Amino acid sequence: MCFVLKLNDDYYNNYASTITDYQQPQLEDQFGEVRGKLIAALTQRGMLASTEGARQLTNLEKSYADQTATTAAEAQDAATELRGRVENQRSDLYALNQASADPAAASPQAIGQATALAAPESISPVARVFDGFLEPLTAYRTASNNSPTTTRTSTARTASGAGSSRTVG
Numbered sequence: 001m002c003f004v005l006k007l008n009d010d011y012y013n014n015y016a017s018t019i020t021d022y023q024q025p026q027l028e029d030q031f032g033e034v035r036g037k038l039i040a041a042l043t044q045r046g047m048l049a050s051t052e053g054a055r056q057l058t059n060l061e062k063s064y065a066d067q068t069a070t071t072a073a074e075a076q077d078a079a080t081e082l083r084g085r086v087e088n089q090r091s092d093l094y095a096l097n098q099a100s101a102d103p104a105a106a107s108p109q110a111i112g113q114a115t116a117l118a119a120p121e122s123i124s125p126v127a128r129v130f131d132g133f134l135e136p137l138t139a140y141r142t143a144s145n146n147s148p149t150t151t152r153t154s155t156a157r158t159a160s161g162a163g164s165s166r167t168v169g
Contacts, residue, residue: 012079019075026126031064034130041137
């Protein structure tokens with residue numbers, strides 16, 4: 001019985017692509033959400049068309065591009081790591097086969113080694129990577145809301161002045 005595990009470049013490229021295909025939509029969702037909030041906050045402050053507003057949007061776009069490249073690089077690193085683990089297992093199997101004088105005994109050991117090759121780790125979701133872009137605007141809003149000059153109104157009913165009391169004289 002011959003057990004052949006043949007993994008080629010396409011397998012590893014597809015593995016990396018699977019990771020990227022899983023994580024990239026999450027990254028795009030986060031980027032879209034933060035971009036929308038950033039635009040709303042800049043508009044609310046009258047800064048959308050300003051140099052500072054353009055700088056913040058440009059920085060967010062750059063961060064998105066950097067994160068996309070990082071995601072692709074990490075996917076490729078995971079594929080390279082998987083390739084290394086497979087190659088190590090294959091080398092161990094060849095060494096086991098050569099060291100064994102009894103081919104019948106080597107076969108069950110080889111099958112055990114081949115099946116011991118664990119499935120790759122699960123792909124983790126993308127962390128919240130763009131939230132830092134909103135921190136200055138959130139801090140501004142909090143400070144503005146807590147400012148002593150902010151007018152506050154109460155929703156409590158005011159007394160009409162007519163009550164059930166009487167003056168005794």
